[in-house]
Amino acid sequence: MGHVFYLLLRRLRTPIITIIVVYSVSVLGFVLIPGVDDQGNPWRMDFFHAFYFVSFMGSTIGFGEIPYPFTAGQRAWTIIMIYATVIGWLYSIGKIFSLFQDHSFIRLMKRNTFARRVKVIQEPFYLICGYGYTGKRLVNRLDEQGIQTVVLDASQSAIDELDAHEVGLAVPGLCADAADPDTLNIAGIRRENCIGVIALTNDDHTNLGVSIDSKLVNPERRVISRSESAGTTANLASFGTDCIIDPFESFAEHLVKSIKEPYKHIISDLIFNPHHKVLASPHQDTSGRWVVCGYGRFGRSIDRLFKENDIPVTFIEVDPSQRGAPVGTILGVGTEEETLRKADIESATGIVAGTPDDADNLSIIITARNIKPDIITVARQNLSANKPMFRAAHVNLIMEPVRIIADEIFIRISTPLLMDFLELLKKEEDLWARELLLRISAVVEDHPLEAWAYTVNQKDCPAIHDSLANDKVVKLGNLCRDPRKREDELRAFPLLLKRGEESMLLPDPNMELRENDEILVCGQHAAQLFMNWVTYDYNVLRYIRTGVEAPGGMLWQWMSSVRKKRRRWLAANNGDPE
């Protein structure tokens, strides 16, 4: 703030001095010029009256000639000074207004406001550089979870959108180059409570700069960066960037997963995007040859991964020699029937429309389906705004790179345990995944799937912590009981239990919990609220453990213990409980 204030003062120096000079000359003139009073005696204005007169003359209010009518000399001076003061005021006010419209001044003001808003953030926050589609989605999802974010983006329109967007928490945003250390500084990169930095800009170089800066300030802090080339990925990895996400690579991975292991893919898709209500039925036969349109960075990733998994593939590319497409690549976009027939679409299992142009992709899908109605269609959706068109085209699998990245980062931030789960899931058979999927479907029904995690400790699960401290046995299955009626099960079940280095998938409900266990649970959202109750409230947990609704207050606890003692005493003396 100080900065703006001093700038304001410095710019206003000349206008204020102008006003002071005009006023002082004017007042002095009125004091010196002789006048006459109502009796015709010579009279001179004193400073008090002169200042009074000039004050209302300067602002052109005009109360008339006071205290006595003016002489010709005084009037002449008034004429001159009216113009002088009016011009002086116009000049000064004009200066002030132009200052407030000055671009550099406005930018400075915005920067200051941003810095102040970041400074007052007390809770932990994430710094997100780049507010494109990915950034927007990530900020929204973090916001839903009540996680504070701070946004930097190079384009003002993106920041305007952020300001106009209705989000729960106030997210400070600034239009500035994220690679600039000073900007990162005011965005809170040096703050203790900045718990993570996420670089999502379109420019690999900026992402690198942000990641390096953050790692230099605090090597422990989590840095997640987007990278679009192998070189940048290697560079980011070299100084310990915690997570590097290549949109093309992850897109290709998802595609391969959905072809080879459809059930696993559906599970991870459900976890990544809980609002994905449609449980896309796994494709029956995905074993044949695939036709892929577009051999850019994305095509290269597909090429490599398909080869690793022995999936035959034919590419269609406009410029095969330039992009180094493999031998046998068909020349063309893929939107024409002729090109698709050349790629022998009739005998292919599926087609992937993976060009960077959404209209082309839709056209490819429709043309391919005209030739072969039962072909499996996969389309890359580049812009979020085109979602309705892709929905309308009934594409079997819509791949939205920006969404994939945002969801993956969100999962890493909100529930890191889920990433452990997904890693373990990779090792299981697809048949196992099918069983799990059926179980999930039975539990969540039509509701969105939610996954959440607990750590058994004082802060996260006080009730369990206290029970364990009192040598009580708490079973994993206790968590999934309805606190209103313990015979009922909550619509949720544990997915993973992590104890030290050991991780157990679908742990046994009879397992006894220990301190510092990490538990991953999935189920309906409503179940989460009840489960939180169980983990928080000692009495609720006791009811679930023992089935006894014990008195909670100190007085009732004391009374019941007295009654118990008395009963025991009676029993000991009479051999009769009553």
Place this chain on the structure above:
Amino acid sequence: MNTEKVVFAFFILLALTFNFGFVLGDIDNPAHHNVYELYAALVVSLIATVMKFGDRTHVGAVLLATSLVADLQLIMAAVVWGYAVNFSETGLDAAMMASIVSLSAGALLSNITSVVLLILETMMVRH
């Protein structure tokens, strides 16, 4: 030679000299204290204050503070004078004059501090 520095020093010194000239004389004798001199001291002091605006150095901040003090003292002196002439039943008597002069003497002290600071700052500059 820097014109800005000349103008700056000029106004600070002028504020002091006017102020000194006004305070000089018997404290309660209206004949020794000229109203125009007080007026000049006030106007010059105001201009000197504005000239110090926007200086972000530490010395600049202290200079601004001393100037603001001088302004405040002189404005109070001027207000007392205006009150004595226009509202008071006794007019500009010895008691009134004494309080006007003592107020402006306070401003004088502040102006002296300004000049001392200015000289110190000048001495610090080696080139």
